[in-house]
Amino acid sequence: MTYVRKTRIDNFVCPACGEVIRQVIAVDGVVKGWCPTAKKKIEVAVEPVKEPIVNPVNNVPLSYLADLNQKREKVLQDMVSAKEDGDIKENTAFLEAREQLTILDYKIIMEEERLRKSKQNK
Secondary structure, three states, X not given: OOOOXXXXXXXXXXXXXXXXXXXXXXEOOEEEEEEOOOOEEEEEEOOOOOOOOEOOOOOOEOOHHHHHHHHHHHHXXXXXXXXXXXXXXXXXXXXXXXXXXXXXXXXXXXXXXXXXXXXXXX
16 A cells, blocks of 8 residues: 655745745645646655644644744734724724734633643643
8 A cells, every 4th residue: 555645835936937836735745737837847846844843742832832922922013003093992903903912812821821730740
């Protein structure tokens, strides 16, 4: 029995024309296809993507908290720029950013609690 490994690749750059293709599938590490812009066949070997380091306890990436904090900083910047637009009662961008901030704050608290508990159990 032969196993075929398929890998999804986002934002693939066509080597023939330089156009960015939103998503392609690599079969056994090779992207094959036809470039309509360059009008030629493409066959590119791709390196396997390294998997993120995962916590063996619950399969959550170790950088999850860092990602949440980065997202929170971006949302805070969005809130500040939306607040500068004027009346915040009718400013949907500000209200959406505030809602996202609440969700992210909750996720950060839960992740910190999970990490604290896992350190106590060691």
